Amino acid sequence: MLVAVVAAVVSTALMLPAGSAQTAPERRTPTLGARAQAEQTLALAQRLLGAKSPAAARAQLGASRDLTMVLRDLWLQRGALSREDRATARLIGGRPTGKNSVECSLTCVHWNPSETSDDFAAKVISTMDRVQGIYRKAGYRTPKADGGRGGNDLPDIYLDDIGSEGLYGYCTSDQTNQVADDRYDVWAYCVLDNDYSSNEFPTNTPLENMHVTAAHEYFHAVQYAYDSAEDGWFLESLSAWVEDELYPKVDDNIQYLQTSPISDPARSLDDSEGIGIYGSWVWIRYLGEQFPKKKGALPAIVLQLFKAMDSSKGASHDRYSTQALTTVLRNRGGFAATFADFADANRRPSRAYSDGKLYPTAAPHSSVKLAAGKRSRDRVSLDHLTSKTARFTPGRGLGRQARLRIRVDLPQRSKGSVAVLTTYPTSGKVVRRLIRLDPKGDGSLSVPFATRDVKYAELTLVNASTSYRSCYQANTSFACSGRPVDQGLAASYVATAVR
Numbered sequence: 357m358l359v360a361v362v363a364a365v366v367s368t369a370l371m372l373p374a375g376s377a378q379t380a381p382e383r384r385t386p387t388l389g390a391r392a393q394a395e396q397t398l399a400l401a402q403r404l405l406g407a408k409s410p411a412a413a414r415a416q417l418g419a420s421r422d423l424t425m426v427l428r429d430l431w432l433q434r435g436a437l438s439r440e441d442r443a444t445a446r447l448i449g450g451r452p453t454g455k456n457s458v459e460c461s462l463t464c465v466h467w468n469p470s471e472t473s474d475d476f477a478a479k480v481i482s483t484m485d486r487v488q489g490i491y492r493k494a495g496y497r498t499p500k501a502d503g504g505r506g507g508n509d510l511p512d513i514y515l516d517d518i519g520s521e522g523l524y525g526y527c528t529s530d531q532t533n534q535v536a537d538d539r540y541d542v543w544a545y546c547v548l549d550n551d552y553s554s555n556e557f558p559t560n561t562p563l564e565n566m567h568v569t570a571a572h573e574y575f576h577a578v579q580y581a582y583d584s585a586e587d588g589w590f591l592e593s594l595s596a597w598v599e600d601e602l603y604p605k606v607d608d609n610i611q612y613l614q615t616s617p618i619s620d621p622a623r624s625l626d627d628s629e630g631i632g633i634y635g636s637w638v639w640i641r642y643l644g645e646q647f648p649k650k651k652g653a654l655p656a657i658v659l660q661l662f663k664a665m666d667s668s669k670g671a672s673h674d675r676y677s678t679q680a681l682t683t684v685l686r687n688r689g690g691f692a693a694t695f696a697d698f699a700d701a702n703r704r705p706s707r708a709y710s711d712g713k714l715y716p717t718a719a720p721h722s723s724v725k726l727a728a729g730k731r732s733r734d735r736v737s738l739d740h741l742t743s744k745t746a747r748f749t750p751g752r753g754l755g756r757q758a759r760l761r762i763r764v765d766l767p768q769r770s771k772g773s774v775a776v777l778t779t780y781p782t783s784g785k786v787v788r789r790l791i792r793l794d795p796k797g798d799g800s801l802s803v804p805f806a807t808r809d810v811k812y813a814e815l816t817l818v819n820a821s822t823s824y825r826s827c828y829q830a831n832t833s834f835a836c837s838g839r840p841v842d843q844g845l846a847a848s849y850v851a852t853a854v855r
Contacts (some may be wrong), residue, residue, distance in 0.1 A: 366635075367391065376813060377807070380821070381544075382697060383807065384660070385402060389442060390434045390436060390830065391437065391438070393433065393436070393542070393830065394430070394434065394436040394437045394439065394441075394597045395441065397426060397430045398430055398437065398441055398444065398445055398448070398647070400426050401423070401426045401427060401430050401445075401649060402444075402447050404423050404426060404449065404523070405423070405448060405521060405523075405524075406521070408650065408855075409699055410785040413802065422526070422633075422634075423523055423526040424526045424527050424573065424576050425526040425588050425592065425633075427448070427449055427526060428528065428529075428584060428585075428588075428591075428810075430445050430448070430449065431445075431449060431528065431529055431584070431589075432584070432585055438671045440577070441637075445529070446532075447526070449529070449530055451505070451512070451514060451529060451530065451545060452466070452507070452514045452516045452547060453483075454468055454811075455467055455468050455514055455515070455516075456468060456469070457469050457474075457477070457504075458507060459477070459481055459505045459744045460507075460508065461481060461484075461485050462484065462485050462488040462489060462492075462510070462613050463481075463484045463485070463488055463510055463511045463512070463513050463574075464507065464508065464510045464511070464513065465477060465480050465481045465484060465514075465515065466506065466512060466513065466514045466515065467480075467514075467515040467550065468515075468550075468733065471515075471516075471517060471549040471550055472515045472610050473551070476515075477515060477552055478736040479563065479564065479566065479736035480513065480515060480548065480570070484513055484565055484568060484570060484574070485655040486510070486602075487570050487571050487574050487602060488574065488622050490602060490652065490653050490654070491574070491575070491578055491654075492652075493652035493653065494579050494651050494652035494653060494659060495651045495652065495656075495659045496659065496662065497542060497578060497581040497582065498543060498578075498581070499511040499574075499577040499578060499580065499581050500528075500542065500543040500544075500580070500581050501543065502531070502543040502545065503543075505530070505545075506545065508607055508730060511544070511546075511574075511577060512545040512546070512549075512610055512730045513543065513546050513548060513570075513574075514545065514546070514547045514548070515547075515548055515549070515550040516547055516548075516549070516550055517549065517550050517551075518547060518548075518549050518550075519549040519550075519551070519553060519556035519557060520551060520556065522551060522556075523549065524548075524557070524565065524569045524573075525546060525547060525548040525549060525569040525570070525572075525573045526546065526547055526582070527546040527547075527573045527574070527841075528544060528545070529542045529544045529545075529546065529584065530542055530545070530582060531543050531658075538667065538668050538674070539669055540583050540584045540586075541580065541581055541582055541583060541584070541666075541667055541669075541759070542580050542581075542584050542667035543581075544576065544577035544580040544581075544584075545679070546570075546576075547575070548566065548569055548570060548573070548576055549566075549569070552565040552566050552569075552654060559608075560606060560608060562646065564603070564606045564608070565608075567602070567603045567606065567739040568600075568602075568603050568606050568608045568609075569599075569602075570595065571598055571599040571602040571603060572595045572598065572599040573595070573774065575598045575599075576591065576834075577590050577621055578593055579594065579595075579662075581718070582637040582662050582663075582667065582668065582670075583665050583666060583668075583674070583679065584664045585667070585760070586665050586667075586676065586677065586831075587626065587628060587676055587677040587835050587836065587837075588628035588633060589625070589626050589627060589628040589633050589636055589677065589833075589835075590626075590665070590676075590677035590680075591635070592628075592633045592634055592636075592637075593634070593637045593639060593640050594637075594640055594658065595637075596612060596635075596636075596637035596662075596701060597609070597637040597640035597641055597644075597658075598608045598654070600637075600641075601644075601653070601654055601661040601736070604711070607711075607714060607797060609634070609637055610714050610715070612631070612634035612635040613638060613715055613716055614635070614716060614836055615630070615631050615632040615634075615635045616632065616636060616637075616638050617636060617638060617639060617698070618635075618636075618638055618702045618705055618716060618718060619633070619635070619701060619716045619717075619718050619806065620632065620713055620718065621702060621718060621743045621744065621745070621796065622660055622721075622738075622743075622744060623700060623742065624739050624740055624741045624742055624834065624840070625639060625695075625741035625742075626677060626678060626736050626740075626741055626834050626835040627732045628833060628834070629831055629833035630831040634772070638702075638709075639698060641709065642698045642701065642708075642709070643657050643658070643694075643846045644657065644658060645709065645710060646694070646697070648716055649800040657684060660684045661684055662681050662682035664679070664683045664684055665677070665680045665703065666671055671803045676827070676835055676836040677835045677836075678691075678741075678822040678835045678836075679822075679835075681822075681837075682822060684781075691820065692772050692774055692818075692820035692823065693743065693774065693790075695772075695774075695783060695818065696743075696774035696775075696776055696790070696816070696818040696820060697776075699743035699745075699776070699816050699818050700776040700778055700788060700814075700816050702717075702718075703717070703718075703720075703745060703751050703778065703814055703816065704717070704780075704786065704804050705717055707786070712716040720745045720746060720747040720814060721736065721744040721745050721746060722734060722746045722747070722751070723746070723747040723748075723749070724746070724747070724748060724851075725748075725749045725750075726748050726749070726750065726751055726760070726851065726852075726853035727751035727752045727754070727853060728751070728752070728753035728754055728758070728851075728853055728855045729753075729853065729854070729855070730751070730853050731847050731851065731852045731853075731854075732746075732748065732846065732850070732851045732854070733849065733850045733851070734746060734849060735846060735847070735848040736817065736846075736847050736848070737844045737845065737846060738818070738819035738832075738844070738845050738847050739819060739840070739842075739843050739844060739845075740772070740819055740820075740821040740822070740823075740840040740841075740842050740843060741795075741819065741820065741821070741822070741837025742818075742819055743816050743817060743818045743819070744814045744816070744817050744847075745814050745815065745816045745817075746814065746817075746849065746851070747812050747813070748760060748805075748812060748813045748814070748851050748853075749811070750805050750806065750807040750810050750812070750853065751807070751853070752807070753855065754806055754807045754855065755806060755807075755853065755855065756806050756808070756809070757806070758804070758805045758806045758807070758853065758854065758855055759802045759803065759804060759805050759853075759854045760802065760803050760804075760805035760810075760813050760851060760852070760853055761800070761801075761802045761851070761852045761854055762775075762777055762791065762800060762802070762803075762815055762849060762850070762851050763798075763799075763800045763849065763850045764793070764797075764798065764800070764803050764815075764817070764847070764849045765797065765801050765847070765848045765849070766793060766797035766798070766799075766817065766845075766847045766848075767797050767819075767842070767845045767846070767847065768795060768796055768797045769793050769796075770795070771794050771797075771808045771819070771821050771823075771842045772818070772819055772820035772821035772822070772823075772842065772844065773793060773797045773820075773845075773847070774790070774793075774818040774820055775790070775791040775793065775816070775817055775818065775849075776788060776789070776790055776815070776816045776818070776852070777789050777790075777791055777801050777803060777809055777813060777814070777815050777816075778792070778813065778814050779803050779804065779813045780810070780811045780812050780813065781809055781810055781811065782808065782809055782810065782811050782816070787803075789801060789803065792855070800855075805853055805854075810817055815849060817847045817849070819842060819845055819847075821840065821841065821842035821844055822835070823840070823841040824836060824838030824839055824840055824841060825838065825839040825840075825841055826839065828836060828845060
């Protein structure tokens with residue numbers, strides 16, 4: 357669940373030694389970066405936890421950030437802080453105190469009866485049993501044992517008045533031993549608001565807000581049992597996705613689609629900066645609906661992504677986000693083709709997704725009406741993991757034999773170039789065709805274009821590159837904190853209407 361404040365944009369790049377981003381598993385060190393960046397993360401965490409109300413938080417801070425990811429970054433970067441700041445960071449990441457009631461089932465829920473009603477605590481206990489039960493049956497690990505903190509080794513959930521600070525909930529780790537051998541599987545505990553009062557959270561009911569927050573945040577605790585240092589965009593996309601899987605009638609994550617690959621396809625999918633990090637959940641939804649085989653109640657493909665990013669001892673992969681995706685999709689048509697299908701499907705979400713009627717639709721990048729003999733040409737720039745779409749509407753003089761001829765000149769195919777031409781008829785189903793590209797990225801295709809038969813055709817140009825110069829650098833918000841190789845690539849086309 358998203359922090360209910362708007363926070364300053366801070367790069368979440370984990371400043372680590374450079375390494376190959378192409379084939380090798382992640383290799384990271386526990387001390388993650390320069391003191392200046394760690395101090396910046398500490399200051400942001402203090403501001404998020406110090407706001408006296410959602411309105412005060414919005415007045416202080418700029419672009420939305422999830423406290424879970426801020427505390428994650430702080431935990432990873434703590435080795436770069438001074439001794440005094442490390443002590444402050446431990447206090448910020450510490451468990452709520454003074455909770456003198458606890459009930460354990462699949463998890464342990466802690467609350468203060470003077471601040472939280474037993475009735476609400478009982479609802480949280482029931483919710484956490486359901487959430488943990490679904491995740492367990494779907495094959496996911498239980499969060500790691502925490503050495504008896506909270507009274508035993510079960511995962512701990514604390515109820516606290518964090519709604520007054522503009523927070524729905526968060527999860528973090530207070531594991532103090534240094535991770536070794538580049539392994540980042542750690543225990544975690546979660547904090548949820550103690551009542552989700554409508555005065556603090558006017559959208560949805562208190563119970564609905566508690567449900568989706570529990571599903572979202574506890575999935576972070578599950579993620580940490582695999583790899584707490586995974587790319588932020590990936591962790592948040594997964595958690596924003598799963599809340600709707602468990603509680604589909606709430607539709608809280610629909611709000612994030614206003615800054616998502618559906619509404620902003622020119623923004624790189626793996627960008628971890630800003631509120632768009634949450635909108636990328638629709639990519640996980642797309643995968644789950646395209647590859648619907650279930651493990652328990654959830655799509656099995658998502659569990660395979662977890663296994664591919666697993667950094668625990670004995671894990672065979674330890675891939676970062678786009679590596680994990682490439683690995684899992686290799687035998688399912690390949691990443692580039694799947695990403696291109698996703699970009700094309702996002703042009704018609706109401707037809708492409710089970711609940712797509714609730715989703716926005718972006719305007720095409722360009723739109724032109726083509727009469728007989730007319731030609732349109734354009735040249736666009738594509739960053740990695742983005743797309744742009746041109747729409748062609750048949751004009752006058754285009755009879756039953758009319759055709760639309762498309763010629764594309766894209767970067768070489770090895771850079772992730774894909775082109776999709778989709779025809780929207782006046783009646784019947786849309787017709788989607790891949791334009792076959794030669795190794796240089798050139799290709800052509802001709803499709804029917806009669807005025808009476810075709811509403812319009814759309815050409816979607818795709819840059820599906822997942823190549824990075826090196827990982828673990830400062831001041832980059834992309835996968836593996838790397839520098840994308842294939843940014844701003846030039847792609848051009850010529851479209852001609854022929855009688």
